[in-house]
Amino acid sequence: MLMAPLRTSILPPARTPLEAALWACAGPFGLVFAYSCSYNLLLFAPSIYLLQIYDRVLSSRSGDTLLMLTLIVALTVVVGGVLDALRRALLGRLGAWLEDRLRPSVLAACLESAFRGDGTQSPEAYRDLTALRQFVESGACPLLFDALWTPSFLCVLFLVHPLLGAVGACSVVLLFGVTIAGDLVTEDATAKSGAALSRSYGRLAAAVGNIHLIRAMGMLDGTARLIHHDAQDARRESDLALSRYEIVMLAAKPLRALSQVLMMGAAAWLVLDYGKSPAIIFVATLMSGRAIAPVESAIASWKSLAMAVKAYRRLAAVLTVLPPARANAKVASQRPLSGLVVDNVGLKLPGSNNFLLKGVSFSLAPGECLGIIGPSGSGKSLLGQVIAGLTAPTHGRVLLDNTDASLGRSGYRLGYLPQDINLLGETINDIIARLDDADPQKVVEAARLVGIHDAIMRMPQAYATLVPNGGLVFSRGYRQRLGLARAFFGNPRLVVLDEPNASLDYAGERVLLDAIEQMKMANATVIVVTHRMGILAATDKIAIMEGGAVIAFGESEEIFERHLSRPQVASQVEPPGNASATANIPAQPVRP
Numbered sequence: 040m041l042m043a044p045l046r047t048s049i050l051p052p053a054r055t056p057l058e059a060a061l062w063a064c065a066g067p068f069g070l071v072f073a074y075s076c077s078y079n080l081l082l083f084a085p086s087i088y089l090l091q092i093y094d095r096v097l098s099s100r101s102g103d104t105l106l107m108l109t110l111i112v113a114l115t116v117v118v119g120g121v122l123d124a125l126r127r128a129l130l131g132r133l134g135a136w137l138e139d140r141l142r143p144s145v146l147a148a149c150l151e152s153a154f155r156g157d158g159t160q161s162p163e164a165y166r167d168l169t170a171l172r173q174f175v176e177s178g179a180c181p182l183l184f185d186a187l188w189t190p191s192f193l194c195v196l197f198l199v200h201p202l203l204g205a206v207g208a209c210s211v212v213l214l215f216g217v218t219i220a221g222d223l224v225t226e227d228a229t230a231k232s233g234a235a236l237s238r239s240y241g242r243l244a245a246a247v248g249n250i251h252l253i254r255a256m257g258m259l260d261g262t263a264r265l266i267h268h269d270a271q272d273a274r275r276e277s278d279l280a281l282s283r284y285e286i287v288m289l290a291a292k293p294l295r296a297l298s299q300v301l302m303m304g305a306a307a308w309l310v311l312d313y314g315k316s317p318a319i320i321f322v323a324t325l326m327s328g329r330a331i332a333p334v335e336s337a338i339a340s341w342k343s344l345a346m347a348v349k350a351y352r353r354l355a356a357v358l359t360v361l362p363p364a365r366a367n368a369k370v371a372s373q374r375p376l377s378g379l380v381v382d383n384v385g386l387k388l389p390g391s392n393n394f395l396l397k398g399v400s401f402s403l404a405p406g407e408c409l410g411i412i413g414p415s416g417s418g419k420s421l422l423g424q425v426i427a428g429l430t431a432p433t434h435g436r437v438l439l440d441n442t443d444a445s446l447g448r449s450g451y452r453l454g455y456l457p458q459d460i461n462l463l464g465e466t467i468n469d470i471i472a473r474l475d476d477a478d479p480q481k482v483v484e485a486a487r488l489v490g491i492h493d494a495i496m497r498m499p500q501a502y503a504t505l506v507p508n509g510g511l512v513f514s515r516g517y518r519q520r521l522g523l524a525r526a527f528f529g530n531p532r533l534v535v536l537d538e539p540n541a542s543l544d545y546a547g548e549r550v551l552l553d554a555i556e557q558m559k560m561a562n563a564t565v566i567v568v569t570h571r572m573g574i575l576a577a578t579d580k581i582a583i584m585e586g587g588a589v590i591a592f593g594e595s596e597e598i599f600e601r602h603l604s605r606p607q608v609a610s611q612v613e614p615p616g617n618a619s620a621t622a623n624i625p626a627q628p629v630r631p
């Protein structure tokens with residue numbers, strides 16, 4: 040019951056998932072605050088006990104009063120201990136809840152941020168979530184609540200005598216100043232150390248991902264040296280931060296001892312000159328101890344507080360790039376099919392005036408297949424990526440059934456086969472089903488479509504066979520077929536295939552032609568980027584690209600008639616490995 044996060048109607052609407060999660064924690068945090076208030080109130084008990092002993096017990100010499108007072112104070116100490124344990128347990132569970140609640144949003148935001156080209160921040164932001172949980176769970180949090188009571192203890196000192204209050208307040212301010220100074224002098228080195236450490240982790244992750252290449256090319260030592268240098272930089276900067284911090288903190292201990300001596304001296308002077316009860320010496324010492332303790336503890340946990348604040352800021356920043364809510368796939372599938380419209384699409388790199396794609400416009404009906412051909416570097420793959428929604432165009436737009444298709448906003452299931460096939464997933468099933476918990480029958484259908492079902496069934500665990508190293512163990516042709524099965528999986532509305540037959544043999548290419556025909560029959564719009572003419576037999580339209588622009592577009596027959604030579608059409612599917620396949624594409628722009 041304690042952990043049921045509250046979200047009451049009096050709270051203003053939260054804008055980000057981080058704010059929403061923190062608002063939801065308001066109730067449990069309030070409870071921790073209440074426990075802390077009770078705990079700190081109970082800390083006054085020993086001082087009152089001392090005053091009572093001096094004022095009542097010693098004068099009356101009453102053993103019963105002493106026993107009663109001692110029992111009451113013992114009870115407050117026990118209750119205080121229980122409250123302290125309760126608030127720590129509550130914070131522990133709250134930290135875990137906060138992390139679980141935020142993880143999906145933070146992961147989505149990290150991946151989106153990587154997609155938008157700011158991938159360096161992603162792993163760090165993901166680690167920040169753990170840092171935030173660790174801070175909430177740590178003892179630093181209760182100390183913050185305790186520190187709120189420092190003014191109350193100082194007030195009591197002022198009430199006893201302004202001189203005692205002044206000594207206590209000066210001690211607190213000086214110790215707090217030392218803490219701030221410690222943070223300021225280490226800020227720069229700590230930031231540099233964190234950046235170098237992130238760099239070394241990033242390099243290690245990249246090295247692990249490319250370990251075969253690194254070993255084969257003899258780059259192991261060089262890679263290890265780079266990572267080592269980054270780690271050394273990180274340690275050097277963190278040593279620098281630590282030594283600066285320790286120098287500043289050298290002042291903290293004597294300052295603490297001095298404040299105690301001054302407090303006792305001032306209290307004793309008040310007893311001598313102003314006839315105050317000797318008990319105020321003990322009360323003053325106890326109260327100043329209580330006022331200074333949270334500040335002193337905060338010195339120890341200042342670092343974790345500062346780091347938690349930085350982690351919070353980074354998380355808040357990364358969560359602003361959350362992907363737009365996915366369009367409802369059900370609604371998308373109910374939309375009337377009107378086809379694909381590529382409207383004056385242009386693409387240029389940031390800070391450059393060089394257009395990689397220029398004024399590309401065409402439209403395709405549902406169930407039509409377009410072949411994109413052209414010389415190397417003409418922009419075929421880039422156009423495929425823009426149509427598939429992997430890259431947003433800087434000019435123009437791509438509409439699928441009258442809905443913006445850029446960055447996957449159409450809500451449709453899209454199929455994409457990249458040139459460099461990266462098979463993500465632990466098993467064959469994962470790879471084809473795109474890591475989804477999909478109907479096994481649909482996975483089998485996709486595998487059958489590209490003709491690899493029998494080969495999969497011959498594997499030791501069929502579709503559950505583990506695929507190590509992203510499928511690098513498989514032949515290129517087999518990986519290409521797995522990539523195709525993944526692209527065709529789940530009846531996609533739009534399929535973009537970049538060089539789908541580059542590694543296929545003659546039989547594989549025939550199967551691919553059949554698969555594309557089936558996709559067309561299911562009303563999918565299919566785009567094929569290719570250098571090899573055989574696959575063009577499946578196309579209804581062909582676009583020829585040159586220098587980022589479409590220089591010819593039309594019905595396949597017409598394009599073959601006007602721009603490509605007949606013999607290749609006649610063969611329909613040529614034997615694989617025909618290097619002269621693009622030889623008939625005109626080198627000079629030809630206007631349709």
Ligand SMILES: Nc1ncnc2c1ncn2[C@@H]1O[C@H](COP(=O)(O)OP(=O)(O)OP(=O)(O)O)[C@@H](O)[C@H]1O
Binds near residue numbers: 388418
């Ligand atoms: N991320 C990028 N940054 C800068 N330039 C890029 C980027 N991606 C592609 N290019 C450039 O855009 C141009 C078109 O590249 P693209 O890969 O689309 O060519 P292509 O026609 O598919 O070539 P190929 O047939 O060899 O695959 C090339 O000059 C390429 O160098």
